[in-house]
Amino acid sequence: MRRMLIVDDEPLIADGLYTFFAKADIEDMEILKVYSAKQALEWLDTVKVDIVLSDICMPGMDGMQLIQEIVDRWPRCKVILLTGHNEFEYAHQAIRNPCVADYLLKTEGMEKIRETVEQTLKQIARENDFRYQAEWFQEKMPKALPQLQRQLLLDLLKRRGAKAWMNLQEEFDAIRLPFRAELAVLPMLLRIEEWGSYESQSDQRLLCYAAANIAEELLGDKAAVKVAELDSRSLVCYIQPHAGQLQQHGLEQGWERTIRFVMGTLESIQQSCRDCLRLSVSIIAANQAVQWGGLQQSVNRLGLAVFDSPGHGMEKLMRLDITGETAGLSLRQDKLAAAELLLEHMKQRLLEGSDDWMCSFRQWVEITGEGGPDDPFLRLRLLHGIADVSLRTVQEAGLSEEAGREHDLAPMLHFNIHTRWSDIIAFYRETCQWIVLRRRDSCRLDESHILMNIHHYIKQHLDGDLSLTRIAQEVSLNPSYLSRWYKKVTGRGISDYILERRVEKSKELLLGTTLRMQDISGQLGFSDQHYFFRFFKKAVGCTPQEYRDQRKGAAETKM
Known part of the structure; x- marks a missing residue:
């Protein structure tokens, strides 16, 4: 939302400009007005202002002095100066100030002022436009690239469903990752087995970074490669053939040569980590490339292989067949990862009060099986997972006290590996249904409470500040969001409600006092009674005095 502040010590002019721009209905712009530079500073100290439309000659602090205060607070604010006289010295000073968008004579008329405001809004939009900031972005982005790349590489391990991969190439290109979305990827895991004399977390993080650089440098001779930190002692490595390999040898041979090179280089990576960093590192590489959609499952299998193989803590060098018999070893890991993701989705839907939670819950039941898994360890982990998510959801939704009165959560404390899985499913289905119903009630109550506070504030401050910004502060919402939300809930704008209350209050005062x-x-917030007359006549169809005389005359006739 844009915000324009009108400043003029003559109420008639300030009110006229305010009314004109309020009727102009410029999209997503709030209009504020004050009658002195001092009042303007109060607004400038409270909210960000995008345009100041100010008189130059004002008592106490003139427009030129106000400019300095504006620049000090909001350097990107644009100022349009108004004057009743063609004062060359003021104009000369104003033009030299970069925040001054224009210098206008009041005699040029409202349409000229509106045209200038609209041009200034376009100027602000241009300055905020991505293309305008491209140069800056190109300078700053290289510093952020490593972190952005790491975040995307880790995010790829959590994605599910075909839609999640639709714009993958665009994502790679945006942060300069050297991969091709249409090609498969070869995953590899590096795990620090011993830190040696490095005990502090800062040292260990630096060593992980150094190990990643070693892997990227040695593998980068013949492959496109990026490494990301998976956890405090594990690194995941993504590998594809160089474009030149594919062009020279074709897809099949290009992959064969790349995989052969990678497998032959693994020992060198371990040796370099040991010699240069004094680190003991295990490396587990997949025996073949996988599609991006299968990356999560493959990396889970690589991680599980570290712990399932003998010699825990020793420096391993493994090439894992992720499509053969060893695939069965990851079943437990895959189910746990999928279950965790589904439960987090379910939690978000429950907090939103949405029925979509049922889809995630059904999928959770499907992967666990109607009778539950036979593996007692997996069964226990799944029980712990859904109990943890349910309790966190109740707490975050603010339903802890209600749960104690309305829904008994104690049974989850007694569930164990021998409890019938159907009873567990029934209990958590009922728990989720209770949460979503109470959450909806809570959301409706919150909305009703916010609406009540807005209406109460407006009724109590008809003679004061009823700007969208001030009302939004009262209910702790973003002004632009509040405007959209209010219209969605009530079917009309806040300004319409304020108008109705002012008409209603004016009638009460005219007839009751x-x-x-x-x-x-x-008392209705009009600084000029002529402005009130025009407002009342437009809303009611007659002047305030005519309304008072007509109603009192009618009442006397009845008597």
């Missing part, structure tokens, strides 16, 4: 028009206009 003997207050003068000037006093009534002040």
Whole structure:
């Protein structure tokens, strides 16, 4: 949301500009108005302002002094200066200031001022446009590339479903990863077995980084390769043939040569880590490339092979057949990884109060089996996983107290490997149904409470600040979001509600009191009673005095 602040010590001009721009209905822009530079500073100290439309000659602090205060607070704010006189010295000073977008005479008219505001908005948009910032982005991005690349490489191990891979090449290109999405990938795992004399976490992280560099340098001679830190002592390595290999030898031979080179280089990587870093490193490489969608399962198998092979803690060098008999070793690992992911999806849907949780729950039941897994270790891990997610969901949803009164969670403490799996499924299905129903009630109550607070604040401050920014502060929401949310919930804008309340309050004061028009206009937030007259006539169809006289006359006639 853009925000424009109108500053003029003449209320008639400030109100006129405010009304004009409020009616102009410029998309996603809030209009604020004040009657002095001092009041302007109060707004500038509270919220970010994008455009200031200010008079130059004002008592106390003039427009030129205000510019310095604006620049000090919001360097990217644009200032449009207004004056009633063609003052060359002011114009000369203004043009030299980079934040001044234009210098206008008030006599040039409202349409000229509007045109200037719209041009200034376009200028702001251009400055914020990605293409405008491309030069800066190109300078800063190289520093962030390693972290961005690592995040994407790790994210690839969590993706599920065909849609997750649709724009993979674009993602690679955006952060300069040397991979091709249409090609398979060869996964490899490096695990630090002994740290030697390196005990601090900072030293160990640096050594992981150094080991990754060694692997990338040695394998990079003949392959496209990137290494990412999987955990505190494990590195995952992604490998594809160089484009030149494929062009020269074709896909099949290119892969054969790349895999042969990789397998022959593994010992050199271990040797370099040992000689240069004094690190003992195990390396487990897949025997063949896999599609990106099968990466998670393959890396899980490589990790499991580290622990399932004899000689724990020794410096292993393994080439794993991920499609042969050893594939069965990862069944437990695969199920646990899939179950964990599904439960996290289910948790998010429950917190949203969405029925979509049922899809994730059904998938969890499918992978665990209707009767549950036979492996007691896997069964226990799955029980622990769903219990942990359920308790975290109850806590994050703020339902801990309600659970104690309405839904007994104690049975999960008594579930064990001998409990019938159907009873476990039934209990957690019922628990999830209770959570989502209570969460919906809570969301509706929250929305109702926010709406009530908004309406109460407006009714109590009809004579004060009813800007969208101030109302949003009252309920701790983003102003732009509040505007969209209010319209979605009520079917109308906040300004429409404010208008209705002002009309309603003005009628009450006209008929229920003997207050003068000037006093009534002040209680409704109008700095000028003529502005109040125009507002009332447009809304009701007659002037305030005519309304008072007509209604009182009708009441006397009935008597």
